Amino acid sequence: MSTSTEKEMWVTKLRKGWQKNLPVDKLLPDTQPAYVASWIYLFGVATLASLGLIIATGLWLSFEGASWYHGSNVGHFVNSLHFWSVQFFFIFMVVHLWGKFWMAAWRGRRMLTWITGALAFVGSIATAFTGYLVQSNFDSQWISYEAKDGFNSVGIGSRFTVTNFGQMLLLHVAFLPVIIGVITLIHVLLVRAKGVVPPIDAFNKELGERK
Amino acid sequence: MGIFDHFMNLRAVYIHLGWFQISITNLLVIIGMLVLFGLALFLPFPGNKKEGQK
Numbered sequence: 001m002s003t004s005t006e007k008e009m010w011v012t013k014l015r016k017g018w019q020k021n022l023p024v025d026k027l028l029p030d031t032q033p034a035y036v037a038s039w040i041y042l043f044g045v046a047t048l049a050s051l052g053l054i055i056a057t058g059l060w061l062s063f064e065g066a067s068w069y070h071g072s073n074v075g076h077f078v079n080s081l082h083f084w085s086v087q088f089f090f091i092f093m094v095v096h097l098w099g100k101f102w103m104a105a106w107r108g109r110r111m112l113t114w115i116t117g118a119l120a121f122v123g124s125i126a127t128a129f130t131g132y133l134v135q136s137n138f139d140s141q142w143i144s145y146e147a148k149d150g151f152n153s154v155g156i157g158s159r160f161t162v163t164n165f166g167q168m169l170l171l172h173v174a175f176l177p178v179i180i181g182v183i184t185l186i187h188v189l190l191v192r193a194k195g196v197v198p199p200i201d202a203f204n205k206e207l208g209e210r211k
Numbered sequence: 212m213g214i215f216d217h218f219m220n221l222r223a224v225y226i227h228l229g230w231f232q233i234s235i236t237n238l239l240v241i242i243g244m245l246v247l248f249g250l251a252l253f254l255p256f257p258g259n260k261k262e263g264q265k
Contacts, residue, residue, distance in 0.1 A: 039256055043251070087240075
């Protein structure tokens with residue numbers, strides 16, 4: 001039934017857009033420009049590696065449960081691994097942010113890459129805070145009772161109830177990780193589609209054409 | 212474990228200058244990130260000998 005004059009299906013538009021903006025040689029490149037050979041370009045992938053470790057240890061903790069990670073040696077180890085991978089995740093992400101800020105990485109139509117990075121940063125903070133609330137120890141009890149006053153004072157305590165362990169646990173292990181995962185995926189795909197931003201002082205044909 | 216137990220159970224020490232207050236631990240982490248940033252900018256990257264120009 002299809003003819004050449006028929007209106008294109010959404011899946012056709014999606015395929016053509018994908019092929020135009022992110023062909024497979026851009027998606028899986030085996031070379032990078034010379035300026036990428038610098039330590040400052042490693043912090044993005046270091047952040048991703050930390051995120052992978054966070055997800056892996058987080059899944060392990062979820063399957064074993066609180067009595068395991070509070071009461072066994074392996075549980076303590078995995079719990080610490082989860083905690084420290086979060087610390088390094090934020091350290092690497094902040095250094096990545098500084099590097100990209102000072103090289104004005106939103107140049108060359110990379111605004112969405114910058115915005116998704118910022119969203120991932122804010123979302124990660126929310127995820128980390130809910131993590132502190134679900135440790136199931138006196139620390140999390142103290143933090144939640146301090147935090148509830150803050151949320152109540154701005155009028156959102158009835159919707160976002162930090163003393164509600166079930167709500168915080170589901171946000172931490174299900175909702176927020178999915179959000180972070182999707183934003184991170186979009187961020188990485190945008191980096192692939194647009195390429196790594198060149199240094200400000202580098203002469204670049206692409207940037208010369210579209211500032 | 213004894214040393215770590217003792218270390219982890221110490222109270223946080225804070226620097227307090229007027230309106231500004233920060234724990235020594237957080238200050239050290241921030242200084243560490245700045246050092247890492249500086250090293251990343253200035254340390255030579257291994258294998259970066261402009262091989263593309265040969």
